[in-house]
Amino acid sequence: MKNVDHLLAGRSASNGADFVRAIFAEARKPGVISLSGGLPNPRFFPVEALIASTAKVMRSHGTEILQYGTSDGFLPLREWIAGRYKQQGIDVSPDMVVLMSGSLQGLDITGRIFLEPGDEVVIEAPMFLGAIQTLANYQPRFVPVPMGDEGIDTDALARTLQSHPNAKLIEVNPSAQNPSGVTYSAGVRAQFAAAVKNHQALIVEDDPYAELRFDGTRPISLRRELGDRVIGLGSFSKIISPGMRVGWVVAAREVAARFTLGKQMVDSHASNFASATIWQFIQDNDIDAHIAGINAIYTIQRDAMLAACKKYFPPDVRYTHPQGGMFVWVTMPEGADALTLFRDAVATEKVAVVPGAPFYTDGVGGKTQFRMSFSTVEPAMIDEGVQRLARAMLRHLDGA
C-alpha cells in the first residue's frame, strides 16, 4: 500500500491511539494477566435473553426496525430512557433524548456542534483517553483541572473558570471515573455546581458507569442540580452490551434537536435493530436485577483488587478505592516511571496495566501513575496479577 502520511489531516496524524493499541497488543500475549482492559465482563451479556428479545421484536416491529428511521432514534427506547431519569427525580421528556451509536459518539457530535479549532474545553486530569482522542479531532485547547480523592478539585476548577471565561465545554465523568475510579462526593457535587454557576460553559456529563455501583447510593445525574446546562451522555454498554453500540444524549430540547441534526449528518440514526432489541429486553426482563447481578460480582472483584493492593504494594504506593465502575488508579512515589514499569512487568512477570500518561493532555501528567481494571478478571487471577505487578514494582522502585 502506498504511503499516505503526507495526505493525512493534521488532526489525525498523531492522537495517541497507536500507543494504546501497542499496550493492548502486549496485554493479549499468551500467559499475560491483563489488568489493562476496560471491557465489561462478557459473562453478563444476556445472550439467551437477547436471542428471545430479537425474535420477539422482529415479529412485532420487523419492517419498522429494518427500515431507515428518524435521526433521534427508536422512540420506545427514548421513552424508557426519559422514564429512567424521572425515577431519579429529573424531568426528561423523550424529545430531549437522542440515541447514539454508543455514548462516545455523543461526545463526538458534541465536538462537531460546539467546537472550533482553538476553543477551550475544561477537562478532568486524568481523563478517559477515548474522550481525549475524540475531542482532539476538533482541535480544542484542553484546560485540565486535577482530580482529587473525592472528585474534581473544585477550587482549581473555580480558578480555571475565572481565568478562562470563554471556555465552551466542561467535560466530566463524575461517577466512577475512567481512569481513576473516583465518584464525586456530595460535597464536590455541590461545590462543582457553585463553581460553574456563573460561567457560560455547557457541562458534558459523560456517565456510562452511573449504574455500576458497589457502595452507597447511585449518584444522581448533575442534570438534577444544573438542569439544561448539562449535556448528558449515557450508555447501555456497561449494563447490557457494548457491541450493540447503543448510547444516548440527553439535553435541552433545542440542543437535542442539534444532536438529531448532527446524528443525521454522521450516520442517519442509531441502529433501530439494536435499539429495539434492547428495548424488548428491558420489557421482558428485570433490568435492575440484571444490573444488581453485575454489581455483586464487580464488588467481589473490586474487593479482591483492593485486598491485593494492600497485601503486595509498598506502603508509599497510593491507590483509589472505587465505589463503582471498573478501575483502580495507582500512584507510585515521585521518580517512578509507569511506562518503564509496564514494559518490565509485561516482559518478566507477564502482567499488564495501562500507564498513566495517555490519560493526560499536557505531556507530563501520569508519569508515576497507572490504571488497573478488575472487571473481567477472576478474583484469584487479580490476586496473582497484582502480586506479579508488585514484584516488578518493587524492583523498579528500588532502582528509581
Ligand SMILES: Cc1ncc(COP(=O)(O)O)c(C=O)c1O
Ligand atoms: C468514560 C467513558 N465514556 C465513554 C465510553 C464509551 O462508551 P460507549 O460504549 O457508550 O461509547 C467509555 C468506555 O470505555 C468510558 O469509559
